[in-house]
Amino acid sequence: MKGHLMTLTYLLTGGTTPDGVQTDVGIDAHGTIAHLGPHRTADAAEVIDVSGKIVLPGLVDLHTHLREPGNNDAETVETGSRAAARGGFTAVHAMANSNPVADTAGVVEQVHRLGREAGWTDVYPVGAVTVGLAGERLAELSAMHDSAANVTMFSDDGMCVWDPVLMRRGLEYVKSFDGFIAQHAQEPRLTEGAQMNESALSSELGLAGWPAVAEESIIARDVLLAQHVDSRVHICHVSTAGSVELIRWAKSQGIRVTAEVTPHHLLLTEDYVKTYDPLYKVNPPLRRDTDVHALRQGLADGTIDTVGTDHAPHTDEKKQCEWVVAAMGMTGLETALPVIQHTMVDTGLLDWHGVARVMSANPASIYGHGEHGQLTQTGGLVEGASANIAVYDPNHRFVVNPVEHTSKSANSPYRGMELAGQVSEVFYRGHRVVAAAHLTTPYQHS
Known part of the structure; x- marks a missing residue:
C-alpha cells in the first residue's frame, strides 16, 4: 500500500508512537491498520488531529x-x-x-x-x-x-x-x-x-x-x-x-x-x-x-x-x-x-x-492471542493488523471522581486524587468506540 493513494475510514495525524516517532495512522473500512508512517498521502473519510498525544496499541x-x-x-x-x-x-x-x-x-x-x-x-x-x-x-x-x-x-x-x-x-x-x-x-x-x-x-x-x-x-x-x-x-x-x-x-x-x-x-x-x-x-x-x-x-x-x-x-x-x-x-x-x-x-x-x-x-x-485464532489483539501497532488503538493525552490533568465513571460501581481508591492523563480516542477493530474522551457506539459483531 505504501506510495499509493489509499481510501481510509480514519486518519490519525500528528500523534507520537510509543517509540517516540511522530506518525500518521490510517484505518481502512475493514478495520485494519492500512497505513503507519509520517505524512503519507491518503484520502480519509475523517481526519483526527492527535498532536501532542501518544498513539498506543x-x-x-x-x-x-x-x-x-x-x-x-x-x-x-x-x-x-x-x-x-x-x-x-x-x-x-x-x-x-x-x-x-x-x-x-x-x-x-x-x-x-x-x-x-x-x-x-x-x-x-x-x-x-x-x-x-x-x-x-x-x-x-x-x-x-x-x-x-x-x-x-x-x-x-x-x-x-x-x-x-x-x-x-x-x-x-x-x-x-x-x-x-x-x-x-x-x-x-x-x-x-x-x-x-x-x-x-x-x-x-x-x-x-x-x-x-x-x-x-x-x-x-x-x-x-x-x-x-x-x-x-x-x-x-x-x-x-x-x-x-x-x-x-x-x-x-x-x-x-x-x-x-x-x-x-x-x-x-x-x-x-x-x-x-x-x-x-x-x-x-x-x-x-x-x-x-x-x-x-x-x-x-x-x-x-x-x-x-x-x-x-x-x-x-x-x-x-x-x-x-x-x-x-x-x-x-x-x-x-x-x-x-x-x-x-x-x-x-x-x-x-x-x-x-x-x-x-x-x-x-x-x-496466546494470535496462536488460537484470536487475531484481533496483537499488542502492537502493525500495518495489516486489526486496528485496536488507544490515543492518550499525558498532559490532561483531572481529579478522580468515581461518580463520573462508566463502571456500575464507584469503589475507586483514587477518589479525590489529582492525576494526569486521559484516553481521548479508542478504536476497537477499527470502530471508533471512544471519541474526544466520550463513548460513541459499540462495534457490531457479525
Whole structure:
C-alpha cells in the first residue's frame, strides 16, 4: 500500500508512537491498520488531529471482574466492557468468580456471547480451575477450552488453589493445549480472618495481619510445580518484595512463570488503612513502601510481565460499611493508565514503549492471542493488523471522581486524587468506540 493513494475510514495525524516517532495512522473500512508512517498521502473519510498525544496499541487486561452472571448489581459484562473502553482497553479477561461460577462450557460461552453482544471490547472468559472455586476437584478444563469461548486461561482468583496435588494436576492438564493457570497466591491457613498487611501498623490499628509469607509460600511452591511438569503458571496481583525475588529467581531457572501487578499496589501503601476507609480494603492487602518500590522495579526490569487491573466492582452496600465486614476490592479499568503514568512514566522507570509492552504486548502474548485464532489483539501497532488503538493525552490533568465513571460501581481508591492523563480516542477493530474522551457506539459483531 505504501506510495499509493489509499481510501481510509480514519486518519490519525500528528500523534507520537510509543517509540517516540511522530506518525500518521490510517484505518481502512475493514478495520485494519492500512497505513503507519509520517505524512503519507491518503484520502480519509475523517481526519483526527492527535498532536501532542501518544498513539498506543489497545490495552489488554488479563485480570478483570465483570461480575456477570449473578452479581449484576455491581457490574455487568456490558457496563464493565464500556468502562474498559473508556480506559483504553480493547481486550479484557473476565475472571471466573461469578454466580454461577464460570466452571463449565455453558457459563464461559455465556460470558463470551455477552461480550460480543456488548461490542465495546473483546471479552475473553477465564475458566475456573476447580468446581465452584471450592478447591476440591478440577473443573471442566478441556470442555471450556474446546467451547466457542476457546478458554486458555484458568483461575480460581479470589480463592487460592491451595491443594498442591490439585495444582499439579491442573498444570499437567492445561499443558496439553498450551493453557495456563493464573494463581491467586494466598495460603488460607495463614490468612484466616486477615484484614490488612501484617505489620506494626496492623497491631496499632487492631486489625488482623496478613503476612507476606502467605503469598510468597504459594508462589515458591507453584513455580517449582510448574518446573516439575514443564507447564505455565501466571501469578496474579503480586504484592510483596519477596514475591518479586521469587519470580526473578524462577525466571533465571527457565521456569515458565509470568506475573502481574495492579496499579493500586504500585501506588498505595498500608498507610491509607489508617482512615479505616473500606475503599482501601483489597486482596492482597496494600503493603509497605519497600514493597511498592520493589514492585515498581520488578515491573521496570521485566521480572513482572504485565499490569492487571484486578478491577473489582462492589455496590455501596458492600463498601460503605465497617471495615471488618466490607468486601475486598477496588475498581481500576478507567484509572489504570493515569496511575501507571504517575508511578512508572513520570518517575522515569518506564517510557511509553515500556508501557505498551506491559499493558498490551505482554498480556496479549501471555494469553496466546494470535496462536488460537484470536487475531484481533496483537499488542502492537502493525500495518495489516486489526486496528485496536488507544490515543492518550499525558498532559490532561483531572481529579478522580468515581461518580463520573462508566463502571456500575464507584469503589475507586483514587477518589479525590489529582492525576494526569486521559484516553481521548479508542478504536476497537477499527470502530471508533471512544471519541474526544466520550463513548460513541459499540462495534457490531457479525
